[in-house]
Amino acid sequence: MSVLTPRRLAVGVVVLALFAVPYVFSAYFTGAVASRALYLGLAAASLTFLASYGGIGSLAQTGLYCIAGFVMARFIVTNGVDPILAAVLAMAICVACGAFFGAISSNSEGIYLLMITLALGVITFYFFSQVPAFGGHEGINGVRTPGFIGDPVREPGNIYYTALIISIAAYALVRYVGRTAFGLALQGVRDDPVRMRALGYNVRLHRTLGFAAGALLAGAAGVLGTWHETRISPGTIDVSQTIQLLTIAVIGGLYRLEGAWIGALVYTLLDTYTRGLTGRFETWIGLILLAILILSPDGITGLAESLTRHVRRVRRPSRQPVPPAPSAPSETLTQSSALDPRQVAR
Amino acid sequence: MRDAAGALRRRAPAVFAYALLAFAIIWVADKAFGKGFGLSGNGPQFVIVALNGLSLAALYFITASGFTLVFGLMRVVNMAHGALYLLGGYLALDLIQHGWGWWTAAAAAAALTGLTGLIMQQLLLRWNQGQDLRQALITIAVAIILADQMIVQFGGTPETIQPPGGLAGTVEIGLYHLQYPAFRVFIIGAALAVGALLWLVIRHTRFGMVIRAGVDDRAMTSALGVNVQLVFGAAFFLGAALAGLGGVMGGTVLSLAPGEDDKFLLSSLVVVIIGGLGSLPGAAVGALALGLVEQLSAVYLPSQYTNYSILLTFILLVVVLAVRPAGFFGRPS
Numbered sequence: 001m002s003v004l005t006p007r008r009l010a011v012g013v014v015v016l017a018l019f020a021v022p023y024v025f026s027a028y029f030t031g032a033v034a035s036r037a038l039y040l041g042l043a044a045a046s047l048t049f050l051a052s053y054g055g056i057g058s059l060a061q062t063g064l065y066c067i068a069g070f071v072m073a074r075f076i077v078t079n080g081v082d083p084i085l086a087a088v089l090a091m092a093i094c095v096a097c098g099a100f101f102g103a104i105s106s107n108s109e110g111i112y113l114l115m116i117t118l119a120l121g122v123i124t125f126y127f128f129s130q131v132p133a134f135g136g137h138e139g140i141n142g143v144r145t146p147g148f149i150g151d152p153v154r155e156p157g158n159i160y161y162t163a164l165i166i167s168i169a170a171y172a173l174v175r176y177v178g179r180t181a182f183g184l185a186l187q188g189v190r191d192d193p194v195r196m197r198a199l200g201y202n203v204r205l206h207r208t209l210g211f212a213a214g215a216l217l218a219g220a221a222g223v224l225g226t227w228h229e230t231r232i233s234p235g236t237i238d239v240s241q242t243i244q245l246l247t248i249a250v251i252g253g254l255y256r257l258e259g260a261w262i263g264a265l266v267y268t269l270l271d272t273y274t275r276g277l278t279g280r281f282e283t284w285i286g287l288i289l290l291a292i293l294i295l296s297p298d299g300i301t302g303l304a305e306s307l308t309r310h311v312r313r314v315r316r317p318s319r320q321p322v323p324p325a326p327s328a329p330s331e332t333l334t335q336s337s338a339l340d341p342r343q344v345a346r
Numbered sequence: 347m348r349d350a351a352g353a354l355r356r357r358a359p360a361v362f363a364y365a366l367l368a369f370a371i372i373w374v375a376d377k378a379f380g381k382g383f384g385l386s387g388n389g390p391q392f393v394i395v396a397l398n399g400l401s402l403a404a405l406y407f408i409t410a411s412g413f414t415l416v417f418g419l420m421r422v423v424n425m426a427h428g429a430l431y432l433l434g435g436y437l438a439l440d441l442i443q444h445g446w447g448w449w450t451a452a453a454a455a456a457a458l459t460g461l462t463g464l465i466m467q468q469l470l471l472r473w474n475q476g477q478d479l480r481q482a483l484i485t486i487a488v489a490i491i492l493a494d495q496m497i498v499q500f501g502g503t504p505e506t507i508q509p510p511g512g513l514a515g516t517v518e519i520g521l522y523h524l525q526y527p528a529f530r531v532f533i534i535g536a537a538l539a540v541g542a543l544l545w546l547v548i549r550h551t552r553f554g555m556v557i558r559a560g561v562d563d564r565a566m567t568s569a570l571g572v573n574v575q576l577v578f579g580a581a582f583f584l585g586a587a588l589a590g591l592g593g594v595m596g597g598t599v600l601s602l603a604p605g606e607d608d609k610f611l612l613s614s615l616v617v618v619i620i621g622g623l624g625s626l627p628g629a630a631v632g633a634l635a636l637g638l639v640e641q642l643s644a645v646y647l648p649s650q651y652t653n654y655s656i657l658l659t660f661i662l663l664v665v666v667l668a669v670r671p672a673g674f675f676g677r678p679s
Contacts, residue, residue, distance in 0.1 A: 057479055104664050107671040111423050111478045112623070115615050118425075119663060122612045126656040239608040240493075243486055250483060280498060286490035290470075293484050 018164055022157040031156030035228055037268040038163035041261030042170055043221035044248040046214040049174050052255040053183060054210040055190030057110070060101050060117040061218045062245050063124030066237040068094035068222030070128055073140040073232050083146040083227075091219040098215020099208055106207035109193065121242050129234035139233025143226055152228050163224050167261065170217055174257055177213065186210050240282070247289050253299030262300055359668040366665060377646050390522040395645050396638070397519070401530040403637025404537030405596055409610055410617040410629045411544060412588030418561050418624025419581045421478050422471060424463075425485040427589050428611030429492035434459040434590025435597030435606075436500045439507050448510035448598075456591040463586020464579055471582075472575070489607070497604055504603035507594065533595050537633075540588070544626055557581060561624065616659065620666045622676025631674050635662060 022030045043065050050056040072090035075081040081089070105116040128134050135141075145152060145159070152159040177183045186206050188196045193203045226232045235241070244267070252263025270288075275281045296303045378392035413427045424430075438455035442448060470484050508514070509529040516525040548554035556577050559567040568574045593602075596610065616636055621628025639662050643655040666673065 104667055107667070111421070111482060112619075112672075114479065114482055115423060116619060116663075116667070119612060119615045119619060120660075122608065122615075123656060123660045123663075127654075127660075130653045130656055132653060238605075239611070240490070243490055246483070246486065280494055282494035283491050286487045286494065289490065290484065290487040293480060293487060294470075297480055 015168070019161075022160055027156050030160050031152060031228075033265075033268050033272050035152070035156060035160045035163050037261065037265040038160070038167050039221045039224040039228060040245070040248060040268065041252075041264030042163070042167050042224065043218055044245055044252065044264055045167075045170060045174070045257060045260035046217035046221070047245060047249045048252070048254060048257055048260045049217060050210060050214045051249070052257065053174075053178055053190065054186050054207060054214075055109075056207060056210060056214075057114040058117040058211070058214065059114060059242050059246065060105075060121040060124070061214065062237050062242040063121035064094055064098050064101070064215045064218040065222040065225065065245075066124065066128060066232065066234075067097050068219035069226040069232040069236065070134050070140065072223055073143045073226055074134060076143050077140050083144055087146075087223045090223060091216065094219030094222065095212050095215045098218070099212040101215075102208035102211025103204075106204040106211070118242070121237070122239060125234055125237045125239070128237065135233070137234060139231060139235070141231040143230045143232070145227045145230065149227060152230065159224070159228050163228075166220055166224065170220060171257060174213075174217075182206070182209065244285075247285055249299075250289060250292055250297075251299055253301035255298060256301040256305075259299055259301040266300065359665075363665045363669045366661075374642055374646050385522055390524055391645070393519070393521050393524060394526070395641055397526055397530065399638040399641035400634075401533050401599070401637075402641060403633045404534045405592060405599065406613050406617050406637055407537045407630055407633035408533075408540050408595065409589055409592030410614040410621075410633055411540060411626060412585035412592070413614040414618045414621070414624055414626065414629045415544070415588070416582055416585035417618065419557055420471075420475070420578055422467075422582075423478065423482045423485070424585065425482055425611065426463075426466065426489040426492060427585075427614050428607035428609070429489040429496070430459050430463055430586050430589040431593040431596065431610045432496060432602065432604075432607040433462060433492060434593030435507070435602045436496055436593075437590070438594040439505055439597060439602060440500070442507060448508070452591065452594040455594050456587045459590025459593070460583040460587030463589070464583040466586075467579060467582040472578075489611075493604065493607055496607075500602075502604055504601040505597075506601050507598040509598050527599075529599055533599060536595065540591075541626065541630060548626065553577070553580070616663055618673070619663060620673055622670075622673030624677075625673070625675035628673055628675030635666075 021034050025034065043061060046064070047058060047061045050058045050061075068090045071093050072083075072086045075086035075089060076083055101117065101120050104120070105113050108116055128139075129137055149155075149158045149162055178187070185196070185201055186209075188199075189201065189203050189206045196206075197203050225236075248263040248267045249260055250263070251266055252259030252261070267285075270285070271281070274284070278284055292299060296306075298305070374392075378388050381387035383389055409427070409431055413424060416422055416424050416427075434455045437458050438448075438451045441451035441454055446454070466485070466488055470488065471481050474480055474484075513529045513532050515528055517528045517531055518524075519526050519531075546554075548557060556567065556572050556574075559570075559572070560574055560577055564574060592610070596602075596606070600606070613636060617629055617632035618624075619632070620635055621630070621632030636659065639658050640655070643658040644652065647655055647658075670676070
C-alpha cells in the first residue's frame with residue numbers, strides 16, 4: 001500500500017484548509033461561525049461517539065458540557081484559579097460525573113437509556129438554575145481565558161486554533177480508542193450485550209467507561225465553549241439546547257464521528273445567516289430534523305456514503321459492493337435493533 | 347463466606363434505600379409533629395403540604411398515564427408529550443377566552459389534543475414501527491415545532507385558566523379547620539377517576555383485552571385478525587388526550603408558559619422510570635413519589651439547602667434505579 005492514498009491526501013487537504021480558515025475568512029466568521037462549529041462539533045462528537053461505538057443514545061451530554069463549563073467558570077471567577085488549572089479540574093469533575101451518570105444508567109438499554117439520560121440532563125439544568133453558588137439564572141459572567149487565547153472577540157484566531165487542535169486530537173483519540181481492546185469490547189457490547197456478558201465481559205463497566213470517555217469530550221467542549229463566550233448560564237443546557245446538540249448529531253449522521261463537526265458547521269451556518277431571515281428559526285430546525293429523520297436517518301454523512309457507493313456501483317458494475325469503513329457500525333439507525341438489543345434477546 | 351458476602355453486596359442498595367426512606371419519614375414526621383399534634387404545632391402546615399403533594403401527584407398521574415399507555419402498547423417514547431400537555435392547556439384557555447365554559451372547553455381541548463396526537467401518529471409513526479430510537483427522535487422534532495408555534499400563537503407570558511364557578515372557592519377538609527382550594531381537591535378526585543376508568547377499560551373490556559394482547563405480542567394479535575392499527579390509533583388518541591387534559595388542569599392550578607412543556611416531559615419521564623414503563627399502577631406510584639418528594643423537600647429541607655431540592659428528585663431516581671432497574675412495576679428487559 002502506498003503512503004499517499006487518495007484518502008490520506010483528502011484528509012491532508014481538509015486539515016490544511018481548516019488551518020487556513022483565519023487567513024481566508026473574516027474575523028467574524030472565524031469567531032462566530034468556525035470556532036463555534038468546532039466546539040459544538042466536539043460536544044456533538046461525545047454523543048456520536050457513544051451512539052456509534054457503544055450503541056448508547058445519551059441526552060445527558062449537554063448537561064456534562066455545562067458541568068465542565070460551570071465548574072471551571074466558578075473556579076476562575078469566584079476562587080481566582082488559573083484558567084488552565086481550572087479547566088483541568090473542571091474536566092476531571094465532569095468525567096467523574098459522566099462515570100456516575102453512566103453507572104446509574106448502564107443497566108438500561110436503548111430507549112430506556114435515552115429517557116434516563118434525558119432526565120439526568122434536565123435535572124442538571126434545574127440544579128444549575130436554582131443553586132446560587134453557580135449564579136442561579138444569571139449564570140457566571142466575565143470568565144478569564146488563558147494567556148495564549150486572550151480576548152476571543154478581538155483575536156478569534158487563537159480560540160479557533162485551540163478548538164481546532166483539540167478537535168483533531170479528540171478525533172484521533174476516539175479513532176485510536178476504537179481499535180484498542182476496550183474500544184473493541186465496547187463495540188461488542190453495542191452489537192450484542194447478551195453474548196458479551198456470556199463471554200465474561202462486564203457490560204455495565206464498559207458502558208460506564210464509555211460514558212466517562214464521552215464526558216471527556218463533552219467536558220472539553222464545555223471548557224472551550226465557556227472560554228469562547230467568556231460566560232455561561234443555565235440557558236446553555238435547557239432542553240432546547242439538548243435538542244440542539246441532538247439535531248447537530250442527527251444532521252451530521254449519528255454513526256459517523258466526523259458527522260458531528262459537519263453537522264455543527266451546517267447548524268452554525270444556518271443559525272448565523274438564516275435566523276434573521278425567518279422569524280421562527282426553531283420551527284425550521286424542527287422541520288429540517290424531521291425531514292432528515294424521514295428521508296436519510298443517517299444524516300449528511302450517511303447520504304454522502306450511499307451516494308459514493310451508488311456512483312462506484314454504476315462505474316464498476318461487476319465488482320462487489322464496497323464494504324463500509326471499518327469504524328462504521330454494522331447496523332444503522334434504520335435497523336434500530338443495534339440500539340435496542342432487547343428485541344434481539346426476546 | 348463468599349456467598350454471604352455476595353448476598354450482602356446484592357442487597358446493599360435495597361438496604362440503603364429503605365434506610366434512606368425511613369430516615370426521610372422520621373425527618374418529616376419530626377418536623378411536622380415534633381411539637382405535638384395540636385393546633386399550635388406544625389401539623390396544619392404538614393396537612394397543607396401533603397395535600398399540595400397529593401394534588402401535584404394527581405396532575406403528574408393524569409399526564410404520565412397517557413405517556414405510559416402509549417409506550418406500553420407501541421413502545422413509542424413520545425417526547426412530544428410535554429408539548430401536547432401545553433397545547434391542551436392553551437387550547438382550553440383560548441376557547442374559554444372565546445366564551446366557552448370550563449367543562450366544555452376542557453373536553454374540547456382534550457379531544458383536539460388527542461386528534462393532534464393521532465395525526466402525528468398516522469403521518470409520522472405508523473410506517474416506521476419497531477425503530478424506536480428513530481421514532482423518539484421524530485417526536486422530539488415534532489415537540490420543537492409545536493413548542494415554537496405555540497409561542498407564535500399564544501405568546502411567551504405566563505397565563506392561567508380561571509377554574510369553573512363551582513370549584514373556584516375553598517372547601518373545609520375537616521382537619522385543624524383548614525380551608526383548601528376546591529379545584530385541587532377536584533384534581534385529586536379526577537386522577538382517581540382517570541385511574542379507575544383506565545383500569546376498568548384495560549382489565550374488563552374487549553378494547554382493553556386487545557390492548558393487553560397487543561402489548562404482549564403485537565404480531566400474534568395481528569395474525570389473530572385484530573385490527574392492531576386501529577387499536578394503536580385509538581391508544582395514541584387517548585394518550586395524547588390525557589396529556590391535553592393534564593394541560594387544562596395544570597393550566598388552571600399552575601400556569602401556562604413556554605418551558606412548562608419541558609417540565610412536564612421531565613415529570614412524565616421520571617414518573618414512568620420510577621414506576622416502570624407501560625404500567626398503570628407504576629404511573630400512580632411514580633407520580634405519588636415524585637409529587638410528595640417535590641413538595642415535602644421544598645418545605646422540610648433545612649432552609650439553607652432549599653435551593654438544592656431538585657437534587658432530591660435526582661436522588662429518588664438514582665435510588666429507585668439502583669434497587670429496581672426497570673422501575674417498581676416494570677418488567678425486566
